[in-house]
Amino acid sequence: MxxxxxxxxxxxxxxxxxxxxxxxxxxxxxxxxxxxxxxxxxxxxxxxxxxxxxxxxxxxxxxxxxxxxxxxxxxxxxxxxxxxxxxxxxxxxxFTSEMKFLSESPEERIHCYRVLDDNGQPTVHSNSVQIGEEVAVKMYNDMVTLQLMDSIFYEAQRQGRISFYLTTIGEEAINIASAAALNIDDLIFPQYREAGVLLWRGFSLQEFANQCFGNRDDNGKGRQMPIHYGSKKHNYFTVASTVATQISHAVGAAYALKMDGRDACTVTYFGDGGTSTGDFHAALNFAAVMEAPVIFFCRNNGWAISTPVSDQFRSDGIVVRGQAYGVRSIRVDGNDALAIFSAIQAARRMAIGESRPVLIEALTYRAGHHSTSDDSTKYRPVHEIEWWRVARDPVSRFKKWIESNGWWSDEAEFELRSSVRKQLLHAIQVAEKVEKPAIAEIFTDVYDVPPANLCEQETLLRETIKRHPQDYPSHFQFPL
Amino acid sequence: MATSLRRFGRLALISRNWSGRGFSTSPSGEINSYSNIQQSEGKSINLFSAINQALHIALETDPRSYVFGEDVGFGGVFRCTTGLADRFGKHRVFNTPLCEQGIVGFAVGLAAMGNRAIAEIQFADYIYPAFDQIVNEAAKFRYRSGNQFNCGGLTIRAPYGAVGHGGHYHSQSPEAFFCHVPGIKVVIPRSPRQAKGLLLSCIRDPNPVVFFEPKWLYRLAVEEVPEDDYMLPLSESEIIQEGSDITLVGWGAQLSIMEQACIEAEKDGISCELIDLKTLIPWDKETVETSVRKTGRLLISHEAPVTGGFGAEISASIVERCFLRLEAPVARICGLDTPLSTCFRTLLYAHQEQDIGCNQVNNKLLAILLL
Structure with a gap:
């Protein structure tokens, strides 16, 4: 050049x-x-x-x-x-004779698209997709289920029944509304705060529990920390703890969809912290050049563990990065389910119809701690958390909207909550009793078939366990 | 040979299974067996042309295969991808932005969709930005998902090793870094015929593979290579030369130096058994062990720095298995623990200079060890 x-x-x-x-x-x-x-x-x-x-x-x-x-x-x-x-x-x-530098930021911050105001009322002149009663009620059901799952699994971790947990509190609308606007054929490359997408797609509460308890019935054979879900059946690629590495996978997979002429796109989620990684930049650039049908969904929740966005970047958030790479982008209210639904549906149509990537930045707030290993009151004021939890709660905002449509009642609310709570407690009790995966599973799936060194090591491990049984967990927990 | 044939039979069986698993990769028609290629006459071609042939065949036999990387579209800086874009189109053979982590990340996603993603890293020295994608993503993709997903169709090609004026950043042999990573395979060919057969095996192997190509030999090594589609088995080493006094183990370009050392040693009455490891992980311990049991001595040679090199792993494994049979300490003749210095290349890589006799340093050390 x-x-x-x-x-x-x-x-x-x-x-x-x-x-x-x-x-x-x-x-x-x-x-x-x-x-x-x-x-x-x-x-x-x-x-x-x-x-x-x-x-x-x-x-x-x-x-x-x-x-x-x-x-x-x-x-x-x-x-x-x-x-x-x-x-x-x-x-x-x-050419110009005027020496003029581009400003580091737009004069006014990029506007944020929303459909529902904080009281759940549609804003005037809002252009949004119409959502029918059935879909809306399922969306609300799943948002509530996600909230309850979070609170009960969080407690289970606090009781020492599972080793770790991570909630989606405050980001229920992002999870559920984005999933609702997609087709099941669209492939998801998640970060780790998008369990709701899987929930929407039909992953059962029992399956969530099995993964968190790492038992024999976990799809991932108990190999990963809790919340690292993955399901081939639901086109949801398995979560990795590494931040943002999945973003470029979504581009490669989207290219494959395009080459196969499929009526589908890929969607990858990540946080504001993830946009500082090399993978984010690489992926946006690759997607633009390869003209890949991928939706980049950034959950800008303000916090990467304890690091606020002011310590993360100086751009006007994420949305402005798209244009630099030649990628269309939009900023949406991450606590407005209807805005997210509309934006994703439009993005999906553009991605597939025009073979192009689209970047969505959803402004939201991580209303919970980063994970059960974190206490966020150590680095941010409690009143700030409370304000987001109460005044800007995405679930109650959506509830007001379906109530005003006459699609929801107090009785339905009561029934839903008690029924989901029962199912969750049952799922935990079942998952707890299911035995751990067999010891052979340590060695399978490293390669398609275990090579000689792994066979040798497996034999050695079994012999050692037999020779020193007192030093190893009982056979009930880890069947030989 | 009988062993080779039997093992190859098993490999062919695996290849049939791939199609059953929805991997549209089994080449149509019969692939030559290992014995056939020994007999079949091919044209004399160099190593980059052999790689090029393998890529042609890979793209031809599987519509779900893709070749990409920096400057790949016009044929690549080493000409390995010459003619591919014209023949198979820019959608299957294409340039990527200059970003190794992007190349491998993209390749993982492409492979995860059941495709053969053949990614080129222009020099092995530049593979490190992709290290995270290889170690944390490609290598663990199958394991972490409980075998729901895999990116087994991924092959990463990268030229490695010192040649000419390459200096620090066009000379490295980084294979040992990747040999510490369960879930990937590492393969290095020594010649054109090996390069073609091994590369096709790597591309069709249902596991991610890092394939290092000896760039010193791209033009230098010329060999008769069968023009048809054949594969050489992975994780199977080859005894290039039988001997009784000492076992020499190496891979890639270093073998050409070791072969010369064997000839020199022969003049002094030392009979060397030379083994090409070919696949570094998972490696063929048994062949090396059997050989050392016979000779009682082991020498490993690689171009990469000696400390923490893969020679250390071979040495430790063989000492564990053959301690009482060893008649001398295991020897490693390897690269210095320094970056590669451009101005000292004629000294350090004397074997590459035509006016200097082959590998005098190695041969002397070898002789000392055998005393």
Missing amino acids: AFCLTKAKKLIYNHLKSKMGSLGIINHGNWTHPVSFSHPIPQNLKKPDTFFTNNTTLFASRRFESIIAGKHLDSLRNVFDEIEVLNFPGGKVK
Whole structure:
């Protein structure tokens, strides 16, 4: 690239020199030709019109319309126009004599799209997708279930029954509404605070409990810490503790979907902290270049463990990063289920229909601690947590909306809560009693078949256990 | 040979199973057996052309295979991907942005969808930004999901080793880092024929593989290579030369130096048994062990720094198994524990300079050890 630029500069200079000398007039009608930057305008530069007016104008042509000579202008005018642009890969660049640096931030922060106000009332002139009673009620059901699961599993950890837990408190709308707007064929590459997506897709409370207890029935064979869910059946890739490494997987998988001509996209979730990783930047750039149908969903909840966003980045959040990579982006209210639902559905349509990535930044708040290993009151004021929990709770906001539609009642609420609570307690009791995976599972799945060294090590382990049974847990817990 | 054949039979069986698992990868038609390729005559080609042939075959036999990396579209800086984009299209053979962690992350996702993702890292020296993706993602993808998901179709190719003026950043042999990672395989070929057969095995293996190519030999090594589709078994070493006094173990480009050392030693009446390990993990301990039981001596040689190199692992394993049979300490003739110095290349890599006799240093050390 540097080479091209140098070459271009030299050509321009030489040309100027010769023309100025001989003709005394600037005539650069053809200087752009030797520098053959013939790249077409990338599709990604298309201006995203709103989802509701399906009108796609070429961003480039709109942006450069002032330098395109009109048919009625004479050729001289044409010549003077052309000297003011550099034909560069990606499109023409206008020259300017004004030395002006781009501002580090927009004059006003990027606006946040919302549909429901804090009282659950639709804002005037809101353009959102219509959601019917059945879907809305299921969404509310699942948000409540997620909340109850969090509170009961959290308690189970506090009682020492499971080793670890991590809640989604405050982010129920993000979890459930985004899942509701997707198709089951869309593949999820989660971080670790999106259990609700799996819940929406039909992962049972028993399956959640089995994973947290690491028993024989866990899909992951008890190998990972609690909350590292994964389900092939639900197109939900297994959670890893590593932050943001999943983002570029979603791009590769999206490329595969595109190549297979599938009517599906991938969706990857991550937090504000995750956007500081190299993987985030790599993935956005790759997705733009590969034109991959992937939705990047950033849950900007303000906190990466104890690190506030002010210590994380100085950009206007995440949404502004999209344009730098040539990726469409939108900022939504992460506590407004209807806004999330609408944005995801629009993003999905663009991603698949136009083979492009889309970035969504949802503004929200991690109303719980980072995990059971964390006490967030040590680094943030309690009243701040309380304000988000009470005034901006996404679940009660959505409840007000379905109530105002006449789709929900106090009786339904009572029934739902008591029924889910019972199911959760039952799931825990069952999961606790299921035995641990067999010892052989230590050695399987490292490779498709265990190689010689693993077979040897398995034999050695079994012999050692037999020789020193008192030093190992009883056979009941870990069947040989 | 009988053993080789039997083992190859098993490999072929595995390859049939892949298609049953929804991996649309079994090549159509019969793949040559190991014995056939010994007999079948091929054209004399160099190592990069052998890699190129393997990639052609991989793309031809499996519509779900993709080749990508930095500068791959025009044929790659070492010409390994020449002609692939023209033949198979820019959707299957393409450039990526200059970002190794992105390349491997993208490849993991592509492979997780049941594709063969063949990713190129331009130099092994630049693989480290992708280390997290290889160690924490590719290697654990199957295990952590309880075998619900896997990225077994992933193969990462990277040229390694010192040549010419490469200096610190175009010379490294980082194989030992990857040999500490359960869940991946590490494979290094020594010649064009080996490169083609092993690369096809790696691409079709249902596990992620890191495949290091000896860039010193890209143009230098020329060998008759069968033009058809064949695979060489992984995790199976090969006795290149039989001998009775000492066992020499190596891999990749270093074997060409060791072969010369064997010839020199032969003149002094020392009979060397030379083994090409080929697959570093999971490695073929049995062949090395059997050989050392016969010779009573072991020498391991690699270009990477001696400390913490894979030679240390081989040495420890063989001492564990053959302690009473060893007649001398296990010897390691390996790279210095320094970065590679450009100005001292003629000294350190004398074997690569045509005017200097082959590997005098190695041969002298070898002779001392045998006394």
